[in-house]
């Protein structure tokens with residue numbers, strides 16, 4: 001039988017509540033408010049960055065939480081939960097699922113992804129692991145490595161994946177055919193119609209961030225469209 005958290009995601013919307021340092025909404029207090037709004041709007045889960053935000057969100061919602069910790073390491077491109085240290089902190093903060101970069105790129109300390117997956121599963125058998133990928137090959141490798149879910153998070157953010165301002169529907173469709181674990185559509189989903197298309201292409205669930213939780217980006221979409229009209 002499918003894990004109950006995974007089963008609860010089926011066909012649903014997960015809202016990514018993230019703001020980085022320097023953004024107006026930076027901080028757990030604000031992210032918790034976004035999570036409350038997501039729950040009120042019938043989202044099935046939350047995705048959040050940093051142990052502090054994860055703790056703040058867990059305090060105000062019962063929704064399952066996908067946690068990650070973006071950390072830069074000198075000389076490495078991998079930044080989403082790159083080492084076991086971040087994995088442990090994300091779990092200690094209360095995440096039900098840990099999302100991590102599952103590309104085939106080098107990781108800080110030279111620790112292979114398979115080792116991180118194995119060690120995490122050994123120490124925390126109850127925690128689910130989500131593979132953030134940018135290509136079909138990475139998704140297939142992630143399933144073999146023992147991940148529970150795959151998300152298309154990193155398509156457009158690795159130099160070798162398609163660079164587009166829209167969701168990678170092709171990747172969603174291809175991965176859904178090629179792996180047997182759930183595939184989530186994530187990344188640059190701007191509209192409800194695009195979220196529905198992700199499901200049509202085979203996505204098990206959909207993760208939306210900026211289009212819901214980044215008011216500056218949303219504002220810019222309006223101002224740019226209007227400025228274009230004025231210029232015409």
Ligand SMILES: CC(=O)N[C@H](C=O)[C@@H](O)[C@H](O)[C@H](O)COP(=O)(O)O
Nearest residue numbers: 016153157187188189208209210211
């Ligand atoms: C590439 C990367 O670092 N993505 C991050 C992953 O956690 C977040 O910054 C995104 O907001 C999230 O993936 C949702 O995507 P969008 O905000 O486009 O709906």
